[in-house]
Amino acid sequence: MxxxxxxxxxxxxxxxxxxxxxxxxxxxxxxxxxxxxxxxxxxxxxxxxxxxxxxxxxxxxxxxxxxxxxxxxxxxxxxxxxRGIVFQEHRLFPWLTVAENIDLGLVNEGLDREQRQRRVSNFIALVGLEDCARAYPHQLSGGMAQRVAIARGLVASxxxxxxxxxxxxxxxxxxxxxxxxxxxxxxxxxxxxxxxxxxxxxxxxxxxxxxxxxxxxxxxxxxxxxxxxxxxxxxxxxxxxxxxxxxxxxxxxxxxxxxxxxxxxxxxxxxxxx
Ligand SMILES: Nc1ncnc2c1ncn2[C@@H]1O[C@H](COP(=O)(O)OP(=O)(O)O)[C@@H](O)[C@H]1O
Ligand SMILES: [Mg+2]
Missing domain, CATH: 3.40.50.300 (P-loop containing nucleotide triphosphate hydrolases)
Structure with a gap:
């Protein structure tokens, strides 16, 4: 059967x-x-x-x-x-760094600070932006900003x-x-x-x-x-x-x-x- x-x-x-x-x-x-x-x-x-x-x-x-x-x-x-979502425009917050923008994807996950930091670092690495964790969106190219948006969409697994x-x-x-x-x-x-x-x-x-x-x-x-x-x-x-x-x-x-x-x-x- x-x-x-x-x-x-x-x-x-x-x-x-x-x-x-x-x-x-x-x-x-x-x-x-x-x-x-x-x-x-x-x-x-x-x-x-x-x-x-x-x-x-x-x-x-x-x-x-x-x-x-x-x-x-x-x-x-x-x-x-x-469910994670990524839009055509990256929709990053300009006053937050790359790491802080990705961290927003974890607000409802109930993780402690250290767990969040670890998760955010993993996803920054996954999209190849290790050198830009502290950069602000205006310092990124369109492709890099979109990678951040993808990391944010994926960070809550x-x-x-x-x-x-x-x-x-x-x-x-x-x-x-x-x-x-x-x-x-x-x-x-x-x-x-x-x-x-x-x-x-x-x-x-x-x-x-x-x-x-x-x-x-x-x-x-x-x-x-x-x-x-x-x-x-x-x-x-x-x-x-x-x-x-x-x-x-x-x-x-x-x-x-x-x-x-x-x-x-x-x-x-x-x-x-x-
Ligand atoms: N909030 C809304 N109010 C009124 N009409 C809407 C709204 N959102 C979408 N529409 C209409 O619904 C149809 C489908 O829109 P949408 O799903 O955005 O299409 P697509 O993403 O394929 O371009 C369109 O005719 C659009 O004008
Ligand atoms: Mg559309």
Whole structure:
């Protein structure tokens, strides 16, 4: 008999509306997704299709929704230290040092001063910032500040890491370095990860499964398994095929094709001449 492994995270028929001045925005409709312990799931979709809303519901920042969100079979009820989150902007406090910012992730853990210091030092080392423990955020590069934010998200040893476009503000090279680093951290601490990203390549490079959301109302269009072995090669044929598949899902929706996606050959010659 096959033992059925129950999911760590389960979204069941989750729908969310926001009341706005001219009616309701249906941010999510009938969202269903199970995430296994240790799995890495990426969510891709155009702006406004409900990605951040989904993370806010899972982190427990917003409890006003329909459906059920379960962690280990228990309904999510407010924020909890088994879930860590990292946002696109690092959201560090400018008047606190790197170490003090990371320490904030431990405020609810009931640890004594020495335990906290030890934990903070471990996580500073994990993200390779040993030389910057006493630096302030304005003294850091964008990539370094984002590493601090990741350390803060991980310092309470959450079982689930939520990442909302965490590398979106970084240059291409730093972004790739951070992606490698995230995989290295995951290899050490097999943490269940839910990543929201605009970047299809980032999703294929990192995730076990990619969920494509479509907007208005936000709902699942397709789920694609990424069965490429690690380390993944961005130039490989398999990678290329998955990129084509995902881009096809994302762009074959006239409701949100931006004009910038028009092919140059479709533009009138007068447009090109000006
Ligand atoms: N607090 C809010 N009040 C009203 N509308 C909101 C609020 N938060 C999000 N929305 C709307 O819900 C939809 C989904 O938003 P969001 O989850 O932020 O999308 P994404 O992260 O995919 O860009 C959008 O149409 C957005 O305008
Ligand atoms: Mg968002």
């Amino acid at each position: 096959n033992a059925q492994v129950s999911p760590l995270v389960s979204f069941q028929q989750v729908s969310k509306r926001f009341a706005v001045s001219d009616g309701d925005v249906e941010a999510l409709r009938d969202f269903n997704l199970d995430i296994r312990e240790g799995e890495f799931v990426a969510i891709v979709g155009a702006s406004g299709c409900g990605k951040s809303t989904l993370l806010r519901l899972l982190i427990g920042l917003d409890t006003d929704y329909q459906g059920r969100i379960l962690i280990d079979g228990e309904a999510v009820n407010g924020i909890g230290s088994e 959450p079982r689930i890491l939520l990442l909302d476009e965490p590398f979106g503000a970084l240059d291409a090279l730093t972004r790739q370095q951070m992606q490698d680093e995230l995989l290295a951290i995951r290899a050490r601490a097999r943490i269940t990860t839910l990543l929201v990203t605009h970047d299809v390549e980032e999703a294929i490079f990192l995730a076990d499964r990619v969920v494509v959301l479509e907007p208005r109302p936000g709902r699942i269009k397709r789920v694609v398994e990424i069965d490429l072995p690690h380390p993944r090669q961005r130039g490989s044929l398999g990678f290329h095929r998955l990129r084509e598949t995902l881009l096809h899902e994302l762009t074959h929706d006239d409701r949100y094709l931006p004009p910038a996606v028009a092919r140059i050959s479709d533009l009138p010659l007068t447009y090109l001449a000006c």
